[in-house]
Amino acid sequence: MSTTDEETPFDAYREHVDRPLSRLFREYGPGRLHWFSIAMVANFIAQMSSLVPPLILGAAIDAIFTEGGEGYSLPVVPDAWLPATEMAQFWFSVSAIAGAFILVGVFTWIYGVSGNLFAHDVMHTVRVDCFRKMQELDMTFFDDKQTGEVMAVLNNDTQNLEMFLDNALINSVRLLVMVGGITAILFFLNWQLAFVTLVAIPVMFAFTYWFMVTVEPRYVRQRAAVGWLNTRLENSLSGMGLTKTTSSEEYEVGRVRKASKRLFDDTMAVLKLSYVYRPGMELLAGIAFAATFLVGGWWIATGTAPGPMTGTLQVGEFVTFLFLTQFIVSPLAEVSNIVDQYENAKASSERVFGLMDIPIYVSDPDEPDELEPVTGRVEYDEVSFSYAEGERRAVGDEADGEEEVVVEDLSFVAEPGDTVALVGPTGAGKSTVLKLLLRLYDVSDGEIRVDGHDVRDVRLDELRDAIGYVSQETFLFDGTIADNIRYGHFEASNEAVREAAKAAQAHEFIEELEDEYETRVGERGVKLSGGQRQRVALARTVLQDPEVLILDEATSAVDTKTELLIQRSIDRLTEDRTTLAIAHRLSTVKDADTILVLEGGRIVERGSHEELLERGGRYATLWGVQAGDVDEALDALADGGGERSS
Template sequence: MTDSETTPVDGDPLGHLIRRYARPHSRRFVLGGAGMGLSQIPGRVPALLVGVALDAIFLERERYSLPLVPQSLIPEEQAGQVVFTITLLAVAFAAEAVLSWLGGRISGTATYRTLHDVRVDTFDALVGHEMGYFDDRQTGDLMSVLNNDVGNLRKFGDASFRGLRFLLQVVVSFAFMALLHWQLAILLALMPLVLAGLSYWYAVRVEPRYDAVRETIGTVNSRLEDSIDGITTVKAFTSEDDERDAIRDVSARYRDDKWAVIRLRLAYNLSTWLLASLVFIGVFAAGALVVMGDVPAFVEPLSAGTLVTFLFYGKSFYAPIRQLMLEVLDSYENALASSKRIVAVLERTNELDTGDEDGELSVREARLDYEDVAFAYDGAEEATVEDVDFTADPGDLVGIVGPTGAGKSTIVKLLFRFYDPSDGTVRIDGTDIATVSRRSLRRHLGYVSQDPFLFYGTVRENVAYAVADADHEDVVAAAKQAGAHEFVTDLAEGYDTHVGERGGRLSGGQRQRIAIARAIMREPDVLVLDEATSHVDNETERQIQASVDALGAEQTTIAIAHRLSTVRDADQIIVLDDGRIREAGTHDELVAEDGLYADLWRVQVGETDALSDSFLDRVSEGEEVVR
């Protein structure tokens, strides 16, 4: 993703996500935080009990007394005091465990519900973007946003609750220390000021490093996905070493970026550890002087047991501060880098929700009109198609042919509004498709590409993909229309046969016919076949052609073909060249016209001796006129 697309919302992308997604679950977050907070009170009691027991029971220098506990409840005998102490320890540990468990359970539920909402909305926004958005990005990078970046928000949520627990532990510990010896407590309170300075130094330096890490992990994911998806090509070209080198390079970049973060974290960790160690030594030294009485008169006295308790609390005070600064700050910077990428997806204009396109398309006859249509891709100096003007009458089969790069597939993309025309209008039954919602438009269209994508699952699930609650009879009927039923019933488990990832267990022709059945299942008013026979043998092509012919009377069909035999019987054939319509007519009319179509036909039937001089000149100049 480019820098321009990671612009924070109001300068605070993480805060934006929290306000948008965590606020609906605020009650659970508050209850979870309250449980964690309350657990810190019984969690500090054991240290107090140990100190009191040391002075009163073992050293016998102080009377056994506890704050807020009536003296009448405390046994006078030493054995009774031991039992009393053990009982209070058990109650304190149990109360801490229960409150901590409740707080963690409630806050965990809120966290994962929030992350679920973020991931679903991010995916919804992602699939709603215009096709140009995906042209500029690798799948691995987008997967990194949905998995790694959303996962970093989870880590930040977990760290935030740990941070809350640490913070409450610090507050409660300081309160207990102040009750024991307020002067030593004030001395210990100077530590957070120094830690705040160290944390600011760390935060300023680590943020850009985390940005680099998030970008690099997306590159690593993309490269890995390419190598794994293309493993057949890799092996066929014996390019394993090249791929290994490429993975090594991107992995090395990630290693270096990540190591830069770790080095900074280690430096910060060492600094805070040294500070905590010095504080512990200082508090012990000061407390020891007070216990021995070698201090000025205005300093409050301190017993050995109280000093031990104070040191326990001191550990509970500065250790959480150190963890709070390191863990929460570290996860915050990581989540901040991820939130920029998530917000870039969420806040980009969604093609399905733009403009005044609220109309619902109503199709009566499925008459299709292209009126002076032109289109150029972003950044392109020349138009891909220009002055495209033709009509497909209801129920017609219209073939679109031409050399590679002539703009055939672009015409179909404009029909589906994957892109909008730069000029001109596309109409269905007289309605400008730019005035209706994309969802409404696409519900009336069926599409079969030259390399159809089958989802991991069964044949039945793939045929019924676009129809909710489709019954078996409808699936079989669509498969029969597509000429797929016969081979499906020969499969080991029939319609319940798993097709494998991307349909890898089926042949190219079988995938094509299932894709046609999937399109038929939707009962489209306009069916588009985008070079649907480009990767199949002649026998399979004839089977697919028979399926298309059988469907011809039921909807308007647009067939893009490089095999002219596929559209030989079309009601109209449009010949594109260099983005413009050069010829139009039936097969016989175009052959008789003796133009570009006639030359393309001669190439496919092997009559190369009869090719025109102009066509031969194009071939000699290296132009790819046929595939």
């Protein structure tokens, strides 16, 4: 199985989802079927009650209002239960018609409430389950994330399921009851005229089958187009700052126009077919009504049965036929909407379960080791990693050709309380090395151990609780500063939050804000500067109080003055903690116990700051560049930058 450029992992799995709507009922029906059953029974009673007034009217016309008509009789009701005099029959008819309408109103309300309870509860649970599944998915899924696609599943697709469960199923029952009930009544009244009225039904079903087979792939493409447009919009809005600073507004408009045109074309492909189907159904239903009026009217007007028909047709029976034929037109015309909602829900449920079926590889072991208490010894033992392998697993692909190895045969040890720094050019694999410790990815080969435990053998929450992570890409949720510091430790007191902010050199600038710790930071923290966001993130880690600390270029977004302040707090934070740090500015890690120089995912140098400078290799070259000896550094780079070692 493989994916195209516009496919996401759950699209690949969607292709193998079997009977998605049946699965929806199997997995989400239990515990809610009482509401569904109440809705179906109430709907049945309401629809059957709606057939009573035409029957009563026909019987009353023949028995009360037509001279020489037949006696007052109703299907399945014994004549002994019916009144004998005309006035009694009249008042019985009035009461029965009024009672039928009351029943229709009461049971329509019952099935509306219970049906919506069932449908919306399923929609709510599906949406939450989809979101929970996304929280559990491996990072390889999000590395190539299509946020708009994900939003389409969580919103549009669950909404389609709700419409199907609420409307389409109810209308399907209504259709079956009306067609079945009306067919039985018409055959009871006059089986010969009933054949004329119902002759179009088989043609309608054949026409419906053709429509369903033809429209299904068009619905699939339309759902994919919705997700693609959502992705395009989300990406464009997220990158608004870049768009404006590069004057690329028209370029973004063009990209959205292209995605919108794709949705337009795919939607029109569905609608064009619907515009053939819906009028076609109404035409067939209209032909049935016209044929009934023609044959029945001729029969009444001439008093002679037309063609091969025999017997008589009463005026009341004819009126009942006309009323019930009109009744059957409406539900038959609704078949198009039912099919629309069914196909839409089928495509949406395939996407929902396509997401649900993506396997999770980074998960808790069946029998985890006990990690606590953590002392902080971290060991990388011949670790190798390739993103390609994780991506293939995310979509179920087999290995295909050579893969790019991001980390290769990497080994080092950080003793409790040690600081190990990773330096090297962009793309050397530094961030990936540290993400492997957190099990954001799993190693392809080798082992990473914390206190002697392979990180794959311990619970994820225990592992990650013991490791604090400050990324170069600081993320803040739209909320208050206090909420963001407290994130992950939601029960922390206000005093603990303030102490953490002080330790991260954030308290001073927070106190200067109008609402202090209750200041809202905006989406992604846009109301704060890069340095302020970084200090809030650092305060979050201080509050966590981890045994192992990861600093992924934690001071990259700040000026020199702020860097000095943050570095001072980092120095206090790293005391007695095992620290793994990625440094953009080498001056921030020159006091590390061990410095590892990475290139191409391999360690090419290791040692202390003084040892590496004396060696005159890659590290010395990088230090020379940052120290200002640019000419000498460039010459060293041109000569190869020293011998490779490990």
